[in-house]
Amino acid sequence: MMQVHIFASLLHFKNFGMKRNLFKTLLAVFIISAFSSCEKDDEEVVAPVEETEYKFIRILVNDEVTKELSLIDPVKLSVESFQAQYPKAALYPTQAGRFGALVSTSNNLVQLFDTGFEGHGDHVDVKGTPKFGALIGDGNKPTHFKSKGDEIITFNDGDGTLSIAKEADFHVSGAKMKTVSAGNIAHHGAMTKFDNGSYAITVKDGSVAGTLPERVKIIDGTGKTLFESTVQTKGIHGNASDGKISLFGSSSGILAVEPTGKQHLIAHPSSFGTAWFGSIYEAKGAGKFIGYSASVGAYVIDPATDKVTPVIESTDIIQVKVDYAGNKLIALLHSGEVKVYDLKTNTVLKSGNIIPATSKDETQKPQIEATSKYLYVTQPKSGELLKIDIADFSKINKIKVSATPYRLTILGIESSESH
Known part of the structure; x- marks a missing residue:
C-alpha cells in the first residue's frame, strides 16, 4: 500500500x-x-528445517524373556510387534542394512528379518512390508556373525564349521544356510571374509586349554585351505575386517591376517599388562579399527604402522560402539555418562549424563547403538527405548517396547530420499 x-x-x-x-x-x-x-x-x-532421524532408519529390539520383537520407526516414534522363534537372541544388521539377523546359539537357529528398505545410492526403494525371511540357519551353535556384500556368515561353535547364505535366498521357502567344513574341531571361533572371496577362519590346535582358538588360516568357499597359519597365539577372541586385512584379538597381541597368507602380531601397549582386546570393530566411515577391553578401554589400531593409540582409557565402561556410518565411537559408562568421539580426529565431540548410574553387578545392563544423529539406549527395568539427540542430550524420547528389552540393532539406510 x-x-x-x-x-x-x-x-x-x-x-x-x-x-x-x-x-x-x-x-x-x-x-x-x-x-x-x-x-x-x-x-x-522459508520454512525452518526439521531436525529428525533419517526416514529409512529402523531400530530392532528383542526381549530377554519373551519372543516379542519390536520394530521402531524413530521418526514417528511408533512400534510394530513381531514374534521371534526364541527370546534372548543376538541381533545384527546385514552390511546393506535391509535385513537383520537373530542368532540364537543355544537353539541352533538363525532368523532373518526384512525391513523392506533397499538402498540404491541416491535413494531408497520400499520392497513390501516388514516381515521375517523364509531362510533359516540351523548350524551347530551358531555364534559369531558377519555380513559381507550380499552374504551372511556364521561360525558354528558346536563343530567349527561355517554357515553361508546369499541375500537372494532370504525369501525362498524352505531355504537353509549352506554348511562349509574347514576341517576344524569344535571351538569358540570366528571368521572374516576378504574382498577376493576367501575367508580367514580360526583354528583350534589344542596348545591352550579351553575353547578359545590359537591360530587363523585362510580357506575358499568350499572349505579348502589356501594358506595355513603361520602365527600361534595363546588364545583368540574378537575380530574385524575391511576386506583387505583382518584383525583378531589375542592374548599374544593383535593378529593381523592378509588374504595373501601373510600374518604378524601387533604388540599391545606396555601398560596393558595381561589385558588384551576381546572385541575389535571396524569403523568404516573413518577407515579405522577399534580394539576394546573392559580392563583398559578403547584404542585405535593401525595395522599399517602397528600403532595402538588410546581413544578412551577407562575401567568404568558398559559398552563401546561404532556408530552406524562408522565415523564416531560411542562409550557408555556405568556412571550414566556417554562420550561421543570423532574417530577421524580422535577427539571428544560431546559428553554428558544421559541415564542414571548402573551398578557393575547388574545382570542386564542398558545397551546402546547410534546413528549419525541419535543415540538409542535400552532400559531393561522400564521396558523402554530412549532416543537421544546427539546434538542436544536434553532432547529425549521414551518409546515403550517389550517388558524386558535385551538387545538392539540399527537397520535400514541413513537416507530420507525415496524413489
Missing part, C-alpha cells in the same frame, strides 16, 4: 512541473521500498 501512495505522488509532482531531481529522489525511495517488501515476503515463505 505504501508503494501505491508514493507512486501517486510521483505522478502528481511530475504533472505540475516539479523539479526533475525531486522526481528522481522519490522514484529511488519507491524502488528501495519495493525491494525491501519483496525480501520480506521471501523471508516469510
Whole structure:
C-alpha cells in the first residue's frame, strides 16, 4: 500500500512541473521500498528445517524373556510387534542394512528379518512390508556373525564349521544356510571374509586349554585351505575386517591376517599388562579399527604402522560402539555418562549424563547403538527405548517396547530420499 501512495505522488509532482531531481529522489525511495517488501515476503515463505532421524532408519529390539520383537520407526516414534522363534537372541544388521539377523546359539537357529528398505545410492526403494525371511540357519551353535556384500556368515561353535547364505535366498521357502567344513574341531571361533572371496577362519590346535582358538588360516568357499597359519597365539577372541586385512584379538597381541597368507602380531601397549582386546570393530566411515577391553578401554589400531593409540582409557565402561556410518565411537559408562568421539580426529565431540548410574553387578545392563544423529539406549527395568539427540542430550524420547528389552540393532539406510 505504501508503494501505491508514493507512486501517486510521483505522478502528481511530475504533472505540475516539479523539479526533475525531486522526481528522481522519490522514484529511488519507491524502488528501495519495493525491494525491501519483496525480501520480506521471501523471508516469510522459508520454512525452518526439521531436525529428525533419517526416514529409512529402523531400530530392532528383542526381549530377554519373551519372543516379542519390536520394530521402531524413530521418526514417528511408533512400534510394530513381531514374534521371534526364541527370546534372548543376538541381533545384527546385514552390511546393506535391509535385513537383520537373530542368532540364537543355544537353539541352533538363525532368523532373518526384512525391513523392506533397499538402498540404491541416491535413494531408497520400499520392497513390501516388514516381515521375517523364509531362510533359516540351523548350524551347530551358531555364534559369531558377519555380513559381507550380499552374504551372511556364521561360525558354528558346536563343530567349527561355517554357515553361508546369499541375500537372494532370504525369501525362498524352505531355504537353509549352506554348511562349509574347514576341517576344524569344535571351538569358540570366528571368521572374516576378504574382498577376493576367501575367508580367514580360526583354528583350534589344542596348545591352550579351553575353547578359545590359537591360530587363523585362510580357506575358499568350499572349505579348502589356501594358506595355513603361520602365527600361534595363546588364545583368540574378537575380530574385524575391511576386506583387505583382518584383525583378531589375542592374548599374544593383535593378529593381523592378509588374504595373501601373510600374518604378524601387533604388540599391545606396555601398560596393558595381561589385558588384551576381546572385541575389535571396524569403523568404516573413518577407515579405522577399534580394539576394546573392559580392563583398559578403547584404542585405535593401525595395522599399517602397528600403532595402538588410546581413544578412551577407562575401567568404568558398559559398552563401546561404532556408530552406524562408522565415523564416531560411542562409550557408555556405568556412571550414566556417554562420550561421543570423532574417530577421524580422535577427539571428544560431546559428553554428558544421559541415564542414571548402573551398578557393575547388574545382570542386564542398558545397551546402546547410534546413528549419525541419535543415540538409542535400552532400559531393561522400564521396558523402554530412549532416543537421544546427539546434538542436544536434553532432547529425549521414551518409546515403550517389550517388558524386558535385551538387545538392539540399527537397520535400514541413513537416507530420507525415496524413489
